[in-house]
Every structure is written in C-alpha cells, then in structure tokens.
Amino acid sequence: xxxxxxxxxxxxxxxxxxxxxxxxxxxxxxxxxxxxxxxxxxxxxxxxxxxxxxxxxxxxxxxxxxxxxxxxx
Amino acid sequence: xxxxxxxxxxxxxxxxxxxxxxxxxxxxxxxxxxxxxxxxxxxxxxxxxxxxxxxxxxxxxxxxxxxxxxxxxxxxxxxxxxxxxxxxxxxxxxxxxxxxxxxxxxxxxxxxxxxxxxxxxxxxxxxxxxxxxxxxxxxxxxxxxxxxx
Numbered sequence: 767x768x769x770x771x772x773x774x775x776x777x778x779x780x781x782x783x784x785x786x787x788x789x790x791x792x793x794x795x796x797x798x799x800x801x802x803x804x805x806x807x808x809x810x811x812x813x814x815x816x817x818x819x820x821x822x823x824x825x826x827x828x829x830x831x832x833x834x835x836x837x838x839x
Numbered sequence: 840x841x842x843x844x845x846x847x848x849x850x851x852x853x854x855x856x857x858x859x860x861x862x863x864x865x866x867x868x869x870x871x872x873x874x875x876x877x878x879x880x881x882x883x884x885x886x887x888x889x890x891x892x893x894x895x896x897x898x899x900x901x902x903x904x905x906x907x908x909x910x911x912x913x914x915x916x917x918x919x920x921x922x923x924x925x926x927x928x929x930x931x932x933x934x935x936x937x938x939x940x941x942x943x944x945x946x947x948x949x950x951x952x953x954x955x956x957x958x959x960x961x962x963x964x965x966x967x968x969x970x971x972x973x974x975x976x977x978x979x980x981x982x983x984x985x986x987x988x
Contacts, residue, residue: 773942773950777881805943809957815891819961831889833954834946838971839922839939 770797772806772832791825798823798830805835882949889953906956908963915959921951925959926975940970 770781781797783790802808802821810827811817824830875881887895894904903918905928916934918924922941926934942954958966 771885773882773885773944773946773954775878775945775947777878777947777950778885807954807957809961811889817889817957817961819957831885831953831957833950833957834942834944836940836954836958836966836969837943838969839941 768794768828768830770794770830770832772801773834785825795823795825801832806832807835808832878947879949882947882951882953884949886949886953886956890956894956904956906959908959909961910963913963917952917955917959919948919952921946921948923973924952925955925970934975937973937975938967938970939973940966 767782768785770783772779772781781794783794785791785794798808807819808821809817809819809831810824811829811831813828820827820830875884887898890898890904894906898904903916906915906917907913908915914928915938916926916928918926923937923939925938925940927936927938929935940955940958941951946954955966
C-alpha cells in the first residue's frame with residue numbers, strides 16, 4: 767500500500783492507496799498536483815531510507831511526504 | 840483461627856486495592872492514547888520515522904540531530920523548535936551561525952524540523968536563500984538542548 771503524507775496542523779494526514787488500482791492512482795496523482803501547485807514540496811523516501819525531492823508524480827513511490835513552502839522566519 | 844480472621848478482614852481491602860489498580864491502569868492507557876494523538880506527538884513520530892538511524896539516536900539522546908548540506912557539505916544542527924532552531928556548525932563543533940527558515944503554515948515542531956532536514960539535505964542552497972541568518976546566542980543554544988519529550 768503506497769502512502770501520501772501531508773503535514774498539517776494535526777501533525778499529518780495520511781492517504782493510503784493501492785498503486786495497482788488505476789482509479790486510486792489517478793486520485794493520488796491529482797492530490798500530488800494539487801498540493802505541489804499550492805506550494806508544497808514533495809519528498810520521496812525509498813526502501814533504503816534515501817530521500818529525494820520530486821516535482822513529478824511517481825506512481826512507483828511507496829511513501830511521499832508533502833511539506834509546505836519554506837520561508838524566512 | 841487467627842489466620843482465618845486475617846483473611847476475612849483483609850479480603851475487602853485487597854479487593855478495593857485491586858479495583859484501584861485496575862482503574863489507574865485504565866486511566867494510564869487512556870492518557871497514553873490521548874497523548875499519542877496530539878499534533879506534537881504525531882509530528883515527532885513522523886520525524887523519527889524519517890530520520891536516519893544515526894540522526895534518530897542523536898535526537899533521542901540529545902534532543903537535536905545533525906544534517907549535512909547537499910550543496911556545501913557543511914554540517915547543520917537542527918534543535919527542537921519551530922523557529923531559529925537551525926545552527927551551522929564549525930569544525931570544532933560550535934554553532935557558527937543560525938539560519939531561520941520555517942514552513943509557511945503553522946506546524947508542530949517535529950514537522951518543522953523534518954521539513955528543515957529534507958530541505959538542507961536535498962536543496963540546501965534554495966533553503967538558505969529563503970532563510971534569515973542570525974547570530975546564535977548562548978541562551979538559544981542552551982534552550983534548544985532540552986530534550987523535546
């Protein structure tokens with residue numbers, strides 16, 4: 767089961783989906799585009815624990831984390 | 840005879856004590872469930888999941904963890920906090936300067952720290968371009984050395 771994790775005021779909200787399900791995958795891609803358009807950064811973690819930032823939806827990503835835009839504090 | 844009287848006398852007390860212990864246990868379990876559901880606790884859990892084993896061990900022991908910038912190779916220390924919590928470290932292990940960059944939405948400390956870690960490890964230059972630089976003082980350094988939980 768793939769996961770999209772979105773940081774928010776509750777800590778985070780997790781969206782689980784089956785990457786083999788075309789409809790679920792489309793929904794996940796839509797969520798990815800909506801969040802990145804809103805300024806969120808998407809980071810993907812692979813099985814080895816390595817993290818990369820991505821700008822395009824990866825249907826094979828097991829875990830994608832979205833965090834809001836960073837600004838000077 | 841005396842033993843039977845003692846058993847008879849302590850029976851109700853023992854039952855009362857057992858009932859009290861059961862209620863305390865139930866309250867403790869309830870508190871644990873509530874505490875784990877707070878934004879702070881959820882963010883800390885997420886942060887720990889995404890830290891490397893070395894960073895997790897350092898965070899658990901010290902309340903901060905070190906990251907290496909992907910562009911410069913410099914070492915930064917991310918302290919527990921939601922602002923002014925990132926220090927650039929010198930080779931001797933002292934805080935050289937501070938960098939303040941935070942998510943543009945209100946998030947719990949664990950989430951802020953995780954976003955800072957990912958930014959420094961994957962796009963250091965653009966993170967620092969948005970950041971404000973500050974001189975780390977002893978007081979901010981001491982305060983951020985407290986264990987977060």
